[in-house]
Amino acid sequence: MKKIDIITYGCKLNQSESAFIGEKLEQLNFEVSFDKKDESSDFILINSCTVTSEAERKIRQYIRSVKRKNKNKKIIVVGCTSHTNIEGLKDAGADLILGNFEKKYIEEYIDKNGIFVDKDYWNNEKDRVFIPNKPYNSYSRFFLPIEEGCLEFCSYCRIIFARGNKIRSISKKEIFDAVDNIIKSNIKEIVLTGINLTYFGHGTDYNLKKLIFDLNDKYENNDIRFRISSLYPDFIDEEIIRLINSSKIFEKHIHLSLQHVSDNILFNMGRKYDEKYLYNLFNMIFSINPIFSISADIIVGFPGETDQDFQKLIDFVNTYPFSRIHAFRYSNRPNTKASRLNNQVPGNIKKERMSEFQIHIQKSMNNYLNSLLNKKSRVLIEKNEKNKSYGYDEFYVYHEIPQKLEKDNFYDVIINNINKDGVMSNVL
The missing domain is CATH 3.40.50.280 (Cobalamin-binding domain)
Structure with a gap:
């Protein structure tokens, strides 16, 4: 073999x-x-x-x-x-x-x-989104692909050259059949994924918002958890936040393809929202639940980013507690619009800004984790090691629990401390 x-x-x-x-x-x-x-x-x-x-x-x-x-x-x-x-x-x-x-x-x-x-394979009639039968690498979570392709044409991104500008979505029936099979396999977490989930169902009378509500209606009494992998900020509305915040099966967490907050940079990136929209969005989310979990992708050093633009990033992450931020130095990608923009930020400046930004990221994350102390949550155990157990809760926060628990099962815990990876907790 x-x-x-x-x-x-x-x-x-x-x-x-x-x-x-x-x-x-x-x-x-x-x-x-x-x-x-x-x-x-x-x-x-x-x-x-x-x-x-x-x-x-x-x-x-x-x-x-x-x-x-x-x-x-x-x-x-x-x-x-x-x-x-x-x-x-x-x-x-x-x-x-x-x-x-x-x-x-x-x-x-x-x-x-x-x-x-x-x-340009996305125009090939044989191309489709395929669903595996098992989770990747025996993970405790199942990555369920529901969409491929993007229509955004962000100026810095060349994924569209590799995944195409034609949206391919799987049907509602395929999704529900897959979820039924996943539940039968005793897998407890399903992550909806795609190239740009906000375009799921594009060109049909079905969309991601309807799917979220339908999944909640059908599976709300199942021992299962759903997570949505990444969303554009302008897709989010109050209805969606209220639903996933009150749901028994959706994580109280969203991951945002945020990228920046300065109007100048967002415009040059080709994003369809502005700084005011983002402040209103975050205020709405935290008014519904002060410990709602928001993680995000952010780019530092985009062409034309001034000290004032960078300061707006710092001010934003100091205003709101993020559960996690994936920050990247801008990477000049060939054949993208951004690669031809004037005022490219020198590498040493990008490096300095990233170092400074990481300090504020850590502060924002610590503020979020500290807000969870003495709160109850529900952890899905993913691994055991040296008489300790590890897993994520419904806020997508990583837990260390000082006892050996059964893998791939949920446990109610109380959070009592924070550490470098997330939090420490005890089983109730």
């Missing part, structure tokens, strides 16, 4: 697709592992990401390091970087390069070498 290690970079949709690829390879009698970087494997399959130059650099670096140790080991690179930097992957030593369409049909290519990338 041949061994293949699947290594996944990037988003949750990639992880879902890696799980699907792994299942196909198991049917071909491969022994499949995930993210182990096992030197004894016969094949390495890298499901790639093109969001940042750093992600691409790490992929090329890893390919070279594998080839230095064993030049005969077959390396397969699939996914987004295959659409944006074929030559870089080829020069690094990749033997087989597949696009986002071809990777879904891995059984047709696994024995080949070369480059097979349909540059």
Whole structure:
């Protein structure tokens, strides 16, 4: 039996697709592992990401390091970087390069070498969103893909070149059938994922808001938890927040593709909201629940970002308690509008701003975690280690519990301290 290690970079949709690829390879009698970087494997399959130059650099670096140790080991690179930097992957030593369409049909290519990338695969009638049967890498949560594609054309992003400007959504029936099967498998958390979830159902009479309400109605009495992976701020309204805040099965948490708060930067990014909208949105959310959990992606050092623009970011995260912030230094991506903008921020300034911003991020996160002290929450146990248990609660906060508990089960706890990863709690 041949061994293949699947290594996944990037988003949750990639992880879902890696799980699907792994299942196909198991049917071909491969022994499949995930993210182990096992030197004894016969094949390495890298499901790639093109969001940042750093992600691409790490992929090329890893390919070279594998080839230095064993030049005969077959390396397969699939996914987004295959659409944006074929030559870089080829020069690094990749033997087989597949696009986002071809990777879904891995059984047709696994024995080949070369480059097979349909540059506009989203117009291929055979392209569709596939749902795996099992969670990625035996995780306690299931990444459920419901959408692919984006219509935003943000000036800094080239995902649209790799995933397309045509929205492909799975049907309501497919989603509910998948959820039913996941529940039967005794998996307790489902994460709805896609390239841009706010476009789910685009072109039909169904949409993400209707789906959220329908899922809540059907499964509210099940021992299950739903999380929504990432949303644009202008999708959120009071109805949605009130529903997920009062729901028994949806996390009291949203992750926002925020990116910035300054009107000047948001306009040049091509975002459709402004600073006033964001303050009103956050005020509305925290008026409903002062400990509602908000995490966000934020870019520091976008072209034209002045000291005043950067200060607006700092002021915002000092105003509101975030449960988590993923901050990135702006990465100049080829062929994007942002790469051609004037006033590119020098690398040393971006680095200095990021260092300063991290201090304010930590303060905002600590403020949020401190607001949870002595509060009750419900933790889904994901792992046990040295007589301790670990897992996330309904606020998407990570818990350390000083006793060994049953994995993949919910426990009511009380939060009594914070640590570097989240909080510490005791079972009630």
